[in-house]
Amino acid sequence: MNRIDDVLNRISNSTQNFLGYPLAKDFSFQEFAPFLDVCLNNVGDPEAPSTLAIDTKDVEKECIAFFADILSSNMEEVWGYVTNGGTEGNLYGLYLARERFPNAVVYYSESTHYSVKKNLHLLNLKNIVIRSQENGEIDYQDLEQSVMLRRDLPAIFFLNIGTTMTEAVDQLDEVKRIIRQYAIKDYYIHCDAAFLGSIAPFVEPKPKFDFSEGVDSIAISGHKFLGGPIPCGVVLVKRQHRNRIANSISYVGTMDTTITGSRNGLTPLFMWHVINKFGKDGLAKRVKECQELAAYTELQLKAIGVKAWRNNDALTVVLEKPSEVLCKHYQLASEGAIAHVICVPGLQKAQIDAFIKDLQFERLKAS
Incomplete structure (x- = not known):
């Protein structure tokens, strides 16, 4: 030892x-130690039961419902699951965007997290890196010029809701203005809210990035502000996008809608614990x-x-x-x-x- x-x-x-x-540093999950003696596997879609019944999908769905609520939506309109972290959430959002618009161009700023370039390579998506302003926010003039030159192609806007180095927020209203100005009919908006996703809903004025603003998908980390011993996160998407890629898998008796097959069943318990311990008021105080x-x-x-x-x-x-x-x-x-x-x-x-x-x-x- x-x-x-x-x-x-x-x-x-x-x-x-x-x-x-x-x-976050202020957590303890020692009471969950008995779960370390079982293999929790949330295989497949969180809303579809599996022939393997050692899962925490019921708890996972409660976590997703909480995030849907604070992101101005509900479980009828959006769908989501607990991921391994922000990188997987961003990969999933870009994957759904590609399935919707296979010939689209992705626009993202130079301040975007390093993993996004890797995700774009994995998905073989055409992309343009946009300059950043001094504070880390995307340069809207550069974005506008890039979109104008490719206005005949579908656009995927990858927006940062809190950049890695400076916590800068890309302004959704500016992106919408560009979309309107150049009459972009086919577009998809993904928001990387890894750190700020569980903070911004409790800030005044609240940054614009949630489903009430027309975004298509949002990725949030669970181990950053909420806290936890294992990296994790959530990704939420408009349900119509998830339905486009759903497949039934007979082997496990569930739907294949996630990036990974076997998924961590322990992290939803941790996330659920923090959400219920603090509630909205407690998170706002935090x-x-x-x-x-x-x-x-x-x-x-x-x-x-x-x-x-x-x-x-x-x-x-x-x-x-x-x-x-x-x-x-x-x-x-x-x-x-x-x-x-x-x-x-x-x-x-x-x-x-x-x-x-x-x-x-x-x-x-x-x-």
Whole structure:
């Protein structure tokens, strides 16, 4: 057991130190330990029972219903399932878009998550990378020019509802304006809301990205803001798109509508637990607390002379990149000349203060 203890100690220490990744820290699922002695397999469609009955599909459907509700829809209009994470959710949305418009062009910004390029390659989809603005938001002028040149082709708009580095939100109203201006009749809108999907519904003003705004699919991560020990997520789509690709599989006695066949039956339990523990009011309070910590972090960084900023009331604080030593110790994600601190649930003010103190000491040494 020494080896296992060593691994646990290493991970526990690293969990305390990281500041640069959107992973909630304030959870415990020890009461679910008995489920580790069974193989939970949510094979196939969550709405269709299987001949294999060791699943949590009933719980999974409750999770999807919750997200459908906070995304301004219902289970009659949308369908979804619990994924392995944001990458699978984005792959699924792009897959449905391709099945709807096989000859379409995908438009996405240079600030889009690295996995999307891989997804586009896997699906063999024509695509155009659009410039980003300084804050990470898509450049609408560049997007408009690109669409204008290809207005005879169907368009798939891949929008970021919170970019990886700066938590920038692509404005759906601007995309709709371009669609109207160039009379694009055949289009599909997918929203990558990996981090913000479970935050934005509780923010005022609420960013426009849900089904009431006419989007076709949305991917959200479950382990980021809600929190959990295993990466997971949800993807929700207009039911008509899901119906287009559904196939019956006799071997398992269910419908094949998901990317993977065998699916994790444990993560829906974790997600369900968090949703029911906090409820809408509790999640809204959780968002506000994280926003307050982010505001505090931004102010403290500026107080020691560090250039720091946030997009609106984002939980992500962007700053000029510290030394490699500090980036490694605090596990800060960086890109070019910037890094970021993400104020996730469970992150304590004392941890921010420790980072500020170390950063201030480093800057004094360098001056």
